[in-house]
Amino acid sequence: MQEPRTVGRLAPSPTGRLHVGHARSFLIAWWSVRAAGGRVVLRLEDLDRSRVRQEYVDGVLRDLEWLGLDWDGVPLSQYESRAALHAAAEDLLARGLAYPCVCTRREVQEAIAAPHAGDVNEVYPGTCRDRFASVQAARAESGREPALRFRVAPGVVEFDDLLHGPQRQDVASVVGDFPITSRDGQVAYQLAVVVDDARQGVNEVLRGDDLLDSTARQGLLQRALGLASPRWGHLGLVVDESGRRLAKRADDLSLERLRDEGVDPRRLVAWIADGFELGAGEPLPAEAWIARFRLPSQPESAIRFDRPELDALLSGRVPAARRSSGPRMS
Ligand SMILES: [Zn+2]
Known part of the structure; x- marks a missing residue:
């Protein structure tokens, strides 16, 4: 029997600005699906009406496009189809x-x-x-x-x-x-x-390690509702100098700021590719890495992104990828 076509998703929450950690998860998820010749769907996780703002919705879409990511079909709004x-x-x-x-x-x-x-x-x-x-x-x-x-x-x-x-x-x-x-x-x-x-x-x-702990709960709900479980893969988180996960309010590390400062997105993409061991430092667009993509068979340790990486991007260089020396965030 033929394997079903891979379908992956980008599922941003328009409740704030996306940062480098989101960029990394979205890019790797997109690479994996595109490398398998699959379909990428977009979903706005916009149920929390007290925090959703139209400027965030617009910003999220601009960020994804800036990174060089595309999707198939019409985006799904969780709120509108609740x-x-x-x-x-x-x-x-x-x-x-x-x-x-x-x-x-x-x-x-x-x-x-x-x-x-x-x-x-x-x-x-x-x-x-x-x-x-x-x-x-x-x-x-x-x-x-x-x-x-x-x-x-x-x-x-x-x-x-x-x-x-x-x-x-x-x-x-x-x-x-x-x-x-x-x-x-x-x-x-x-x-x-x-x-x-x-x-x-x-x-x-494919999503961040912080959601590994939720996966069994989701499996139980899938079973109860008669739904198939997807393949899950949990990726290393992006952390700051002190080992803390980047928060959405880390506006100085937001993609919007990088865009506004005129950072070439290919340099951020190259940093993510380097950290995922797809190859070092060439500033190529997102799609250029699809052919080189492969998933590691080991869990990743967290990746650092802080002042040195930001400074490198702002001055037109590709930052070197640094693993967190701390314990794995899993
Ligand atoms: Zn109770």
Whole structure:
């Protein structure tokens, strides 16, 4: 049987400016799909209406084009097509795979009574599991608008990561039942990403290591909704001099700033290619690297981007790629 055509996605959140870390993940994801002769779809993860701004939407699209990335078909707005997300949440609720939860974040923290504040993960203690007969009952009995939580069955979820290899997580004991909608009625990231990847036919997801921990939860939702899981690969993060992940508010490292300063995007692309061990330093456009693309079989350590890299780009050079000496961000 013929392998299905690779479909990957670019899924920026227009809730701020994109920075060098986003550029790296998007570029590598795009290379991988284009190297396989596949299709790239674009999705705007724009559900958080309190943070989405039109100037960010415009900026994100300009940034992608500036990097030399293209996509196939019409972009999907999660917000404009949110009915499908709510339908999936309702479906899980109707089948008893989700339940209403009226806990505030603070109540969850108090119920956990972790030995040390901020201890590891917050495992939801199951306060509202089997507590209410229905969403209406939860609302009437608590006087609060409920969230919906996915009911996690005991057991280990296993998947193969393209870079990290075999992974396993016992979601019930590490995370517990997790929200699929919030108390203000917004569909949670984990559910939105699963439903929209399926709607867009995505079968390959390359993204930052910070999302490795979410993957087992997404696998559970896919199974519950009868959706296929994509191939997942988690990439090294871009970190600053102190080893911290670049935050979206790192505006001085934003792609918009680099564009405004007249940086040649081929130099940033060359830095990313060098850090991914595709070849050193030639300032070529994004598409020129497709033929050289290959995924490493090992997880990546984090990559540094800070003052020296910025200075190199601003003065018309290709920065040398530096690995973070710290522990792997996985
Ligand atoms: Zn609850």
